[in-house]
Amino acid sequence: MKQVRISIIGFGSVGQGVAEVLMKKQDYLTKMGLDIKVIAISDSKGSFINQNGIDLNSALEQKRQKGTVANVQKTGVEIINEIEHDVVIETTPTNIEDGGVGLENMLASFENGRHVITSNKGPLALKYKYLVDTANLSGCKFKFEATVGGAMPIINLIKGVLAGNDILSIQGILNGTCNYILTRMLEEEASYEQMLAEAQERGIAETDPTYDVEGIDAACKLVILANSVFDMDSTYKDVDSVGITKITPESMLLAYNDGYVTKLIGEVRNGKLSVGPRLVPVGHPLSVGDTLNVASVQTDLAGPVTITGRGAGSIETASAILSDLIAICNNDN
Amino acid sequence: MKQVRISIIGFGSVGQGVAEVLMKKQDYLTKMGLDIKVIAISDSKGSFINQNGIDLNSALEQKRQKGTVANVQKTGVEIINEIEHDVVIETTPTNIEDGGVGLENMLASFENGRHVITSNKGPLALKYKYLVDTANLSGCKFKFEATVGGAMPIINLIKGVLAGNDILSIQGILNGTCNYILTRMLEEEASYEQMLAEAQERGIAETDPTYDVEGIDAACKLVILANSVFDMDSTYKDVDSVGITKITPESMLLAYNDGYVTKLIGEVRNGKLSVGPRLVPVGHPLSVGDTLNVASVQTDLAGPVTITGRGAGSIETASAILSDLIAICNNDN
Numbered sequence A, B: 001m002k003q004v005r006i007s008i009i010g011f012g013s014v015g016q017g018v019a020e021v022l023m024k025k026q027d028y029l030t031k032m033g034l035d036i037k038v039i040a041i042s043d044s045k046g047s048f049i050n051q052n053g054i055d056l057n058s059a060l061e062q063k064r065q066k067g068t069v070a071n072v073q074k075t076g077v078e079i080i081n082e083i084e085h086d087v088v089i090e091t092t093p094t095n096i097e098d099g100g101v102g103l104e105n106m107l108a109s110f111e112n113g114r115h116v117i118t119s120n121k122g123p124l125a126l127k128y129k130y131l132v133d134t135a136n137l138s139g140c141k142f143k144f145e146a147t148v149g150g151a152m153p154i155i156n157l158i159k160g161v162l163a164g165n166d167i168l169s170i171q172g173i174l175n176g177t178c179n180y181i182l183t184r185m186l187e188e189e190a191s192y193e194q195m196l197a198e199a200q201e202r203g204i205a206e207t208d209p210t211y212d213v214e215g216i217d218a219a220c221k222l223v224i225l226a227n228s229v230f231d232m233d234s235t236y237k238d239v240d241s242v243g244i245t246k247i248t249p250e251s252m253l254l255a256y257n258d259g260y261v262t263k264l265i266g267e268v269r270n271g272k273l274s275v276g277p278r279l280v281p282v283g284h285p286l287s288v289g290d291t292l293n294v295a296s297v298q299t300d301l302a303g304p305v306t307i308t309g310r311g312a313g314s315i316e317t318a319s320a321i322l323s324d325l326i327a328i329c330n331n332d333n
Helices: A013-024 A026-031 A056-066 A076-082 A100-111 A121-137 A154-161 A176-188 A192-201 A216-230 A249-257 A314-329 B013-024 B026-031 B056-066 B076-082 B100-111 B121-137 B154-161 B176-188 B192-201 B216-230 B249-257 B314-329
Strands: A002-009 A034-043 A046-049 A087-090 A115-118 A167-173 A260-269 A272-281 A292-299 A304-310 B002-009 B034-043 B046-049 B087-090 B115-118 B167-173 B260-269 B272-281 B292-299 B304-310
Touching (some): A002 A013, A002 A076, A002 A314, A026 A034, A034 A056, A034 A314, A115 A314, A154 A167, A154 A216, A154 A292, A154 A314, A154 B154, A167 A216, A176 A249, A176 A260, A216 A260, A216 A272, A249 A260, B002 B013, B013 B026, B013 B034, B026 B034, B034 B056, B076 B100, B087 B100, B100 B121, B115 B314, B154 B304, B176 B260, B176 B292, B249 B260
Parallel strands (some): A087 A115
Antiparallel strands (some): A167 A292, A260 A272, A292 A304, A304 B304, B260 B272
């Protein structure tokens, strides 16, 4: 049995999802010969440490009841620096100004020789190459499938399943909130403002929706995808971004009557990055609706290959983290 | 450099595609530390053998000019039995009556301790479990991504990228010819017969289209997928199959006006296998048109994940064979 000691740094929706998924898949992991021990969990109030392995059920229960798992006054970065373990699961809230605490956590992990799996877009949308180079120099693995579209496993698809193919370009719907609003605008022939309000009521859009509806979230994901697949060194500020706030239901209906749906498409082609409203033919693999995310890669051998999945959700995102964790444990690329 | 000696048994469209792809990707394979040598090629007229590695360009040229590569009177199975090599690429024409020469080739390969990669559906749609058990007993790998939908890499997606997920059900459009005919029937409001004729003119449907339009091809692919993912032991005769010949453009148009497209959907759910016309909501990941193939898996963690790609094509199918070859060389699962 291979013992792997991990920390979960950031215990919000995604971090708790990771704990739930690890409990749910314990038999599966044991069958694979993996003994995964969570030796520390950190949230914004402090940390909980148990070198023998934390009882995840109790930790989740305590988080629900008290709002924190903290029993010691240690920050995430202190856990990373002081407690011996193998893999850091970095799930703190994203910060796209300067990378914030997530960036600090990732760099501290590499300094201490710990592998990193993250769902935290900010640091990668700002300092991708620096992080990858630092990971490589320290001999650590750095996996981030969960940063791009939750349970739409595009990065691992390209790096694993499509091995041998040259990737020529990538297009995708990388923001579920925008996809929901646009899908509903067409269905109801209703205005952007009306459908934004509905999305907010249903918990699909945030109170301040700027990050989603102006295309910034999609730009961050596009940058991570482009940097990872094309070995670029771009930041989300390099993306020519237009959001969805100016789209009218009248223009969408006109397009639909000609056989097109209006989607917010992120694209990387010939080194150029863009996010903006585009017309997609009905029946095209990118024409999916609801809150779905989708990415289509043009390859030299396989032609176009498209993958669709849920872009968000606690368990869905944790599923991407689990697959990265299994890959690290199995020493896959 | 790891030397891997392979044979290509069956040198029609797919076999030639494999040769082209191996030439095109030689630098890539060398960079991966792989020295892939094709030591024999067989077609229906005989074989061509060169233990030092066949010049693939000349072989392709000779095939084009003379219709065969044969310079010795040896069949594929004789090559497999007599010539020392590591991996057999089995790309003979499919036979769904008794598995034909493909089945014989695969069994001979395992008997001789050679790994098998195939695009040949027949043997797997008839004798899946027997083949897999024989491969396992002989310590050989058996890879068949190319049998299910050419360049729609659903099997490797499930086994690799979605590792850790339980697969609950699978649905898909597994036949590009039917998808083309149905897509065109709706676009043109034309009859099945008219659009079949168009598909035949364009080389998308065969002169005798029975195998495609009656759902037999889709049933074969569904069976391979179901056996592989759910460890079943079914044959294509276990599939409750209905084809597309009775569908009218009037019924399709009525459905479309209600927001649905009519697709030939293969499904495995609770151990039951079916292929038949189904209504799919516009904007659903399965609503893709043209000749595309698509498969959607319902998972316990990631939710629904859908992959779309070209279901046929010489280079596209060879791309799936290449990814299986790389996996075997790297000793991946």
